[in-house]
Amino acid sequence: MNTKVKLFGHELKNPIIPASGTFGFGYEFAKLYDLNILGSMSLKGTTLEPRYGNPLPRIAECPAGLINAIGLQNPGVDKVLSEEIPKLDKVYSDKVIANVGGHSVSEYVETVAKFNECEKVFAVELNISCPNVKGGGMAFGTDPKIAENLVKEVKKHSLKPIIVKLSPNVTDIAEIAKAVCGGGADGVSLINTLVGMRFDLRTGRPIISVGSGGYSGVGVYPVALRMVYQVYKAVSVPIIGMGGVSSAYDVIEMMYAGATAVMVGSQNLIEPLASKHIAEQLPRVMEELKINRLEDIIGRAHNE
Template sequence: MTVDLSTSLCDVNFANPVFVASGTFGYGMETEDLVDASELGAIVTKSITKYPREGNPPPRIVETPSGMINSIGLANIGVDKYIEEMLPFYENIETQVITNIAGFSIDDYLHVLEKLESSDGTVCGYEINISCPNVEAGRIEFAVNPNLTRELTQALRSATEKLLILKLSPNVTDIGEIAAAAVEGGADVLSAVNTLFGMSIDTATRRPNVNTNIGGLSGPSIRPVGIASVFKISKSVDVPIIGIGGIKSAKDVVEYLLAGASAVQVGTANYRDAAIVTKIINDLTTYCEENGIATISEIIGGVEPYD
């Protein structure tokens, strides 16, 4: 049988629902000799900020059981260099590109978005990182405060007609409340989840294993949190959701889709195998063939919860 893996987020179409997550695939240029970008659902770029950032000093990444803790600190080339060097590159690749934007104030976010809007670039939308847990001067208050989430989203909505995606934090009491605030502010799509707070300690030196003491936990250990978050969000708002957290196989993708996601992002697994997304996409096709599924839409939201 022929399987149609295509999916859509509002009026933007994607060849398949498997994207690469921000911060785990560079800007896409770094992996062009390893991965055929045309096979990916989309590339979500590293977070872009108003000015270049070196990020946090090392140590800033450590492996943990079933995952890793990172404290990279939003290291990036800044919006001006991104426009100059990366946007021309994206004109020549055959997949959708979503620019991830980070900031420390509403003005910061607006500055980056407005520069990108005036650059005439080919990206299909913006993912707004309001929930990075490893930057001290932080934006975590945006992620946990529904009023600030709504205010930020409204400001960004007024500056673009492109796809606007809010990336939500799992480090909240009620993710449904934050999701609702983002949608009220004008978000088209929600992505969930970013990393959880995490810490590990070297028992020989008694020092934390990352320089900021606490970092962001990702990998298979957080997958149940991500799936539960997608399910909760799907019951709170009626917008497309991108599931993130611990995906390393086609089965994991199907779980997220059943929970209510229209697409997913693969993150930490890219560090182990830069070509894993292609393998997951191929395996997803096989899963659909074996289970008589002709289109991805047949899976989305298909979980049968207990009463």
């Protein structure tokens, strides 16, 4: 079974990548299993300055997922480079994807540029779709012109391939995908979380401190598949598919829809070994479906 896939010339041993925000900086999971089974990983969303994030509660449960409003809590890019990535490097030998959030074009540009010299990072994922940051995040990902301009500016200063993480909270995700590719994006990843709410049955107030948050989990999987399918038709850059993936079967379907690699998110939070199990399950599922080379199935759903 050949599970290898290529992203921007970088070879991944398999397409399984824990999604940003569900895996910290990776090394804490190394106490549970050997991380080297994973194709890559996307690091916790990083900003120029350290951020505490939103007040608690930040989490609300749903029947088939959860709502989170973390608010990009992270130690800031300098600490990520000097402390977090070296810790990860000791337990994971492959290269990873940095994930960058921001409030302004200059903050994105500056933060992304800081990863230029970091060998551990083979690509930077630009989070323009975080629903939990006021005045930033998603505001960059819902207007095609603003998104295109941001990517253009970031590309001027980045030596790494740029993956733009897209928001599903738009009327036409393909339009945004085209816009960021127009700005020079090397790839896109989707979907980020869907904006959702829950209310406390006793008080009638929102459970999440800031009202709404991002909904993810198995419940969003069909929505994610449809959007990956749409975006594959619209652009020619590699797509990283995510949203509710919880098994190797989901990975295969996501690749049929058009994904070159697949991120596993919320499932890591309820089943700490989820990404490992999916990576282990993948060759068995390929055998069952008579798939010899995983790269052959990318976009199969679009075949006439």
